[in-house]
Amino acid sequence: MENKPKFRPNPSLKLMDQVREVLRYHHYAYRTETTYCQWILRYIRFHGGKTHPKLLGAPDVERFLSHLATNGKVAAATQRQALNAIVFLYRDVLDLPLEGKIAPARSKRQVRPPTVLTQEEVKRLFMVMDATHALMAKLLYGAGLRLMECIRLRIQDVDLGQGKIFVRGGKGGKDRVTILPGMVREELKTHIDRVILLHHADLEEGYGEVHLPDALARKYPRAAKETRWQYVFPAKKRSIDPRSGREMRHHIMESGLQKAVKLAADRAGIMKKVGCHTLRHSFATHMLENGVNIRVLQELMGHADVKTTEIYTHVMQRDIDALRSPLDHLFA
Template identity: 60%
Template sequence: MAYKREHVKERFRPKPGKLLDQVREVMRYHHYAIRTEQTYTKWILDYIRFNGTRHPQEMGKPEIERFLSHLAVNRNVAASTQNQALNAILFLYKFVLDMPLNDYIDAIRSKKQKRLPTVLNLSEVSQLFQHISGTHELMAKLLYGAGLRLMECIRLRVKDIDFENHHIIVRDGKSEKDRATVLPKTLQEDLRFHLKGVQKLFEQELAEGRADVYLPQALAKKYPGAGKSLIWQWVFPAKNRSKDPRTQKVRRHHAHETGLQKAVANAAKKAGIHKRVSPHTLRHSFATHMLEAGKDIRRVQELLGHADVRTTMIYTHVMSVNFETLGSPLDNLDSI
């Protein structure tokens, strides 16, 4: 069974203590994202509970295979979810317990279902935007206009917006890759106005001695004063300050993704769009409409940040087709 190859080189030995605390310590040492940390600890806990709360040191290949097969057969998880669970367990054995598993994991695999993405037509996109307003409207238009993923939009920083060159730099996208994508001309005025508000809030907190923003640990060490500079501030800051779950520092984080998710879902409902619409639907629509406009598929691949053009090709299956012109053989029976 295939799994993601980890890029951690050196062995870090955590302090003695509870297993999950050790997992968190190792992941933080190697600068894993907090969402990855939360996901991995969840899967490790599920694995332990499934095997009767036995310590992982007492288990190995057979228990892992039974757990992964259980996910596929009884919980019917997607192939990507099953691989995610495997990655978490392999990380535990290799980097926390120092018991790397060299044997092939022969579990029942989840079937990788091929489903076409939900895409809105131009009219539906326009209707959707008529029922969403304020900052959420700006964010939704960025998802559609630049082909951003939800968290890529949420995590934008002021320095990532390049008005002069009409592009956005996406930092640490999927697979921790950076890329450039288009900055829609029609959004630039609204975005400039929005950033003036961000600057005003930042200057107010700076004067109060409260201006600080989260930076990855390596950057925080390299640029110790960067957290108190405008360019590193979030484009979409949260309304309130909150406690960092890792450092316990109280500061203003970026907006939470659930706000935009709810705003998009409510807008689709009000617009009478009878499709399952989420923020990611806007990214799907961006890709499809770019291809329909005749843009080169390789360029669209780069804008989306796809590693393989075959991922981008799925949008060719949902491009608009004039079915009225195409017709059906049933329509020809009347002429016989």
């Protein structure tokens, strides 16, 4: 079987335009495109901003990554993300794979147990939230969704009849099925009905398109205006798609939900560090406390390895409640 010819960017384009061209050819997400471009620019600027990367090599990459760890104090995941971007630049854009092993000073990876709310704290949190942000937060907790999985939900991904949510292209590009809490079904149905009316209004004004993955957009050119492909949580206003240049209705910005959850935690008097991912952690822990099999939970969470799911066994309330402090034994 013959190997498929490697894609070559247009040599007449500037370097960063070549980077974007290759990223889009390989169907990278727009967020990944933005992140990779930022890291490549930082790498170039670190070396003076005038030296072309093709004149640099593995030792120069090591210096940059070591600088991030020692001077920038970045997390291990951030340093790894920067490395991935630079490796992509050399391998896929410049066709100059980095020779030799890159061994920069490593950022220390700190393994911390996840922050988990008690069921009472979750109740208090939801009591001080309202409207769409409250519904989204309930889905994060009730279905174990990641922030962007909730933000990117399409109408066709919600099965109100069977009580399921289909997560498409989650972390690692994987699909999975999780539960739709019965408590929010009617509220979610009412919300989706409003979204459909908004979509029909867009269509009447000559718009109504939504962003689709490139392969789908090419195969089904009319799908972008179909109701089932619309986001469950659309933005209030239409905007210009940065790739196609067409006016579309994108999904809601994730920062709004992040701010709403943090504000609600303050209002509820919760002293823990609470974010959107805390609700997903709490979902997993409470499911285990309620007796759900860890393998079933692994599927609901979308974890590739059950060891990732096992971290929640360390913060289960029933395990901790059974213990007595030696101080209590001392004065018993």
